[in-house]
Amino acid sequence: QSVLTQPPSASGTPGQRVTISCSGSSSNIGSNPVNWFQHLPGAAPKLLIYSSNQRPSGVPDRFSGSKSGTSASLAISGLQSGDEADYYCAAWDDSLDASVFGGGTKLTVL
């Protein structure tokens, strides 16, 4: 059971906008920024969003993040087949003095 809760799956058609939620608690999302990672099959994970809503250089603006209270969301607009991947949220947890991942959401582009 992961400390951060994500839906196990999400789906959309090309061009659509999808959102993936991440729910935590006051010791993690409630008091620290959220990061999102994309994990494509056979590749290393990639940082997609940091500090809840910032994109690293090279990440398209189709990807956006937001946070409110103890929850966060990743939105992907203009969905493409290449976006099929597992997506993970992560945040530092002050109680654990460690970072924690969500269980991951498998995104399928129909």
Place this chain on the structure above:
Amino acid sequence: EVQLVQSGAEVKKPGESLNISCKASGYTFTTYWIGWVRQQPGKGLEWMGIIYPGDSDTRYSPSFQGHVTISADKSFRTAYLQWSNLRASDTAMYYCMRSLSMIISGAFDLWGQGTVVRVSS
């Protein structure tokens, strides 16, 4: 080139010890945190722990504390993940990763290619 290069795949028996490595290049090794993540077959990512090579400050996930040791050698610009008593459940892909900045957080923007560890009798 800024990169993390991990050591190769390992096959071990339960109870054996193991040390896998992550060699950094292209940046100041001592001013970024380096961490490790596990992915067991068919499962999600699990954060294991991180180390700040500048002063060896180390933090572990409670799930891994006491079972693995994370270390770093500044001279070799290399971080290590060590086991002294492997279990079958340690079979997994292990990734090393570098923090986005010197501030401790969950943001890691540079990743190694992964090391497969297989533990079987």
